[in-house]
Amino acid sequence: MTAIKIKRVYEKQAKSDGLRVLVDRLWPRGMKKEDLHYDLWEKEIAPSPALRKWYHEDMVGRWSEFTKKYRKELDKFEAVKAFLEKIQPLHTVTLLYAAKDETQNHAIVLQDFLERNQK
Secondary structure, three states, rough: OOEEEEEEOOOOOHHHHHHHEEEOOOOOOOOHHHHHHOOEEHHHHHHHHHHHHHHHHHOOOOOHHHHHHHHHHHOOOOHHHHHHHHHHOOOOEEEOOOOOOOOHHHHHHHHHHHHOOOO
16 A cells, blocks of 8 residues: 655655655745656646635635535546556655645645545
């Protein structure tokens, strides 16, 4: 099974990160492209623009509902199935995200979803 970790894009790269995958739909604010060390940018497994905007209107109050809605999106995204196949043979994958909140962000939901759906 692939170990799936998460890390903010602003944290230093480590050898233990394995494949580094940016999982935000938008490029991280204030980050120069040459300064972010990543292997893949998987925009299509990030929350849809409509869901992201809805959640950002009240991030604290909508967290629980956001997680449910995002999981439903992940179930439908073809890109998620392809990504799971892509990472299956790998030892470690690190999902990179830009959100300030390290305890309530889409990467946590994505990490849990991917872990539960590995073969």
